[in-house]
Amino acid sequence: MKQIELLSGTTRILHIIVAIAMIGLIAMGIYMSETDTKSLYSLHKSLGAITLILALVRVVWRIKEGWPTVLAIGSKMQLFIAKMVHWILIVATVLFPLSGVMSSIGSGRGLSVFGLQLIAINLDPITGKPTAVSQVIAGIGHNIHELLPPLIIFAIVLHIVGAMKHHIIDKDDTIKRMFSAK
Numbered sequence: 001m002k003q004i005e006l007l008s009g010t011t012r013i014l015h016i017i018v019a020i021a022m023i024g025l026i027a028m029g030i031y032m033s034e035t036d037t038k039s040l041y042s043l044h045k046s047l048g049a050i051t052l053i054l055a056l057v058r059v060v061w062r063i064k065e066g067w068p069t070v071l072a073i074g075s076k077m078q079l080f081i082a083k084m085v086h087w088i089l090i091v092a093t094v095l096f097p098l099s100g101v102m103s104s105i106g107s108g109r110g111l112s113v114f115g116l117q118l119i120a121i122n123l124d125p126i127t128g129k130p131t132a133v134s135q136v137i138a139g140i141g142h143n144i145h146e147l148l149p150p151l152i153i154f155a156i157v158l159h160i161v162g163a164m165k166h167h168i169i170d171k172d173d174t175i176k177r178m179f180s181a182k
């Protein structure tokens with residue numbers, strides 16, 4: 001039986017956790033915006049802040065460990081698309097939660113993770129309502145946070161389609177090395 005060259009346990013765990021978190025946060029964000037459900041915002045922010053930390057750890061780990069070797073020989077266009085999708089996903093897993101944090105802090109709403117206040121709310125002394133710390137940072141964060149989901153969803157779909165192509169058509173070990181136990 002052929003030995004599968006598995007990715008490290010840390011790589012596999014971080015990939016799965018960050019992927020589930022990103023998909024879940026995007027789904028929650030879409031639900032919140034379509035139903036105007038304000039009650040989920042603190043949960044969304046808390047999970048987003050934790051995802052940001054995990055995504056940063058994943059990026060550092062990826063730099064330390066390097067990119068996985070390509071198992072199937074494809075066209076130059078396929079290899080280019082695969083690289084672009086991987087880069088989009090790596091950058092987006094940091095930029096997306098970071099933009100949410102920028103929006104929250106910049107708009108004066110602070111940052112709280114499951115009730116633990118990491119950055120205080122900036123309250124207007126007269127109205128008692130949150131007031132912007134930086135409209136520019138809040139605006140940039142908000143715009144990025146609004147624009148990224150379609151790109152991330154598209155990249156995730158391409159990533160899954162590419163993985164299935166490797167498994168079904170190329171019949172290589174790309175999926176097995178991510179999901180097989182040692």
